[in-house]
Amino acid sequence: MDVSPPLRNDVFARMEPLAKLPVFWALEGRRVVVAGGTDAAMWKAELLAACGARVDVYAEMFSEAFEALLARAPDRLTPHRRPWSSTDLPGATLAIGDCDDDAAAFFAAARAAGVPVNVIDKPAFCQFQFGSIVNRSPVVIAISTDGAAPILAQTIRRKIETLLPRSxxxxxxxxxxxxxxxxxxxxxxxxxxxxxxxxxxxxxxxxxxxxxxxxxxxxxxxxxxxxAPAIGRVTLVGAGPGDAELLTLKAVRALQAADVILFDDLVSADVLELARREAKRLLVGKRGGRESCRQEDINALMVKLAKAGKKVVRLKSGDPMVFGRAGEEIAHLDREKIPVDVVPGITAASAMASRLGLSLTNRDHAQSLRLVTGHSRHGGLPDDVDWARVADRRTTTVFYMGGRTATLIADKLVEQGLPAATPVVIMSEISRATERSWRGTLAAIPEGIAQIGYDNPVLIAVGDALAARNTSSAIDAHLPSQPPRHALCKSLR
The missing domain is CATH 1.10.8 (Helicase, Ruva Protein; domain 3)
Known part of the structure; x- marks a missing residue:
């Protein structure tokens, strides 16, 4: 059976627009021209010399720090104690100038000589830019903000420096x-x-x-x-609720090591952006009420790819072990003797609690937490749910994929004795910029689901623990919440 390609061929963009192309230029033994004797010109000359370039420096006067550098590296830096001339530029690999009065002339002369040019602090006269550098050479990391915020680039550099060992x-x-x-x-x-x-x-x-x-x-x-025989493996990876910052480090490593990524319809573009560029990405979307790949085809595709020696990541929204049909996939892979690993992700209920700032197991209200699927494979309510147990007032219950059955869920719970005034929160697209939420009661669920809608993934939480912060003046029980806000945005409000 040919199971490739999947039924859906949608793909996210592989590369967002770039302000500048990052290029690492080999300068060992190459001639470079630096015009200017200032400290700023000295920093550039030192950087170029560290790359092995032969640096010709043209200036009538040199700063004290520049003179010290010239004395330390006479084999790499050659001072010419006169102004630069257009005849100095031909044959150079790069030209860097600290020119206030003659920036335009230096730029034009370098262009005429066919030499890439950078005039320090003059963006209009720069064909290339220098980034902030993390040096673990031969590992070199350069950071650029396209000149918009050099201090930000330096801050990013400090962050990276703390992550990379000197070894x-x-x-x-x-x-x-x-x-x-x-x-x-x-x-x-x-x-x-x-x-x-x-x-x-x-x-x-x-x-x-x-x-x-x-x-x-x-x-x-x-x-x-x-x-060893060429045999691949499959890793089931939890993509979390959507915010890429909620991925585990192990999930990121799996994405960056994959040959092929089979991803679900609900996986965000931000998460996929962390994957290895060379990895093939195949959308095998499974979404209620929409055209989807059959589970049998997904299983067969994983086996086919793994037997071809590929490292396969099966990327699932949330946690693969919570309503993710991971059990079926693992069983199929086991039968085919394909090695399989699982990397857990943050499930939607945990993300919901975080966004609400609520404990789902607040000991004053709930002694247990129950996760329940909100629909069966046929689209209605599941037949095998013990609704009497689900209606326990000492439990917080979270219904997954319950948008289209929300009213039926409310009716069942009230029928089993749960008070109609029991607090309820409905949320969709948790942790994403398009997140929406509604707060109300069990009796008002039809109104809430009408506001939130059915098109996007919906979570319905029921229980007294959800009332813990209802007295907050920031909460309006019947209006959608604001989208997620970062700490800086909060501080600016």
Whole structure:
């Protein structure tokens, strides 16, 4: 049976628009021109010299710091104690100037000589820009805000600096020394990437530099990878409710290691943006009331891809183990002897509680939490729900996918003795910019679901614990909530 491609072929954009193209330029042994003897010109000259460039510097006067730099690096920096001339530019790889009075002339002369040019602090005369740099060379990270907020770029750099161990430099040097040997011993594709993923795991599992001989151990593993049969694996990954910041670190790692990502209709574009660029992305949407892939086709596609040696991520909204049909997929993969892992995600009920600032198990109101599906596979209420137990006043109950059955749910609970005045919250698209919510009572559920609508995923929470913050003046029981607000936005209100 041919199960490829899936029934839906929608895909999210692979690359958002870029203000500038990030490029890493090899300058070892190349001639670069710097015009100006200021501290600003000195910083650029020092950076260029650190890249191995031969820097010709033209200025009548040099700052004290620049003179000190010239004395420290005479083999890389050559001072010419005179103004720059257009005849100095031909043959240069780059031209950088700190020019106040003659910025336009320097820019024009460099352009005429065919040399890419940057005039410091003059965006109109810059063909390229310098970013803020995190240096673990040969690992180099550059951050740019397109000139809009240099201090922000520096702040981002500080954040990244705290995340990357100093030992990264030594590990990267080791990687360079191993690369040719690994490429000889391992075929491109899953085997080679599996080796480098294990190498990367070693890098970030310690703050220490690599021990002597670790390269040989890893190469021995490479030999085993080469001899092993090409067999992939499947990882079921929880994408959470939509906000990419709610992903676990393990989920991000899985997305960045995947060959193929089979994602559900409810997975947000922000989450997919974190995936490896080269990964093939296939929408296998399953959405109530809409055309969907059959579960049998999804199962068969996972097996086909894994048996072809692919690393497959089955990306599901929320948590794959909560109303995600993960059990069916795991059972099918087990029968086919396909290795399978599960990475949990934040389920919608947890995200709802966070957005409301409410404990669903507030000990003054609820001693238990119950998650219930709001519809059967045929679209109506499930036949096997014990409604008498669900109507327990000491329990908070959250109904998933209950938008179209909301009124029937309310009728069942009232019929089983739950007071019509029991607090209810209905939310849709939790944690996304389009999030909506309604607060009311069990009796008013028809009004609430009419306001929220049926088109997007709906969660219905019922129980006395939901009244814990009803006295807050910020809460209007019958109006949709504002979309999620970040801390900065809150502080500006």
């Amino acid at each position: 990264l430099k030594a590990w990267a040097v080791l990687a360079q020394s191993l690369r040719e040997t690994v490429n000889r011993r391992l075929q491109p594709g899953p085997q080679r990437r599996a080796f480098w993923e294990r190498f990367s795991d070693c890098v970030f599992s310690t703050l220490d530099t690599p021990e002597e001989g670790v390269g040989g151990v890893l190469l021995a593993d490479a030999e085993r990878f080469a001899e």
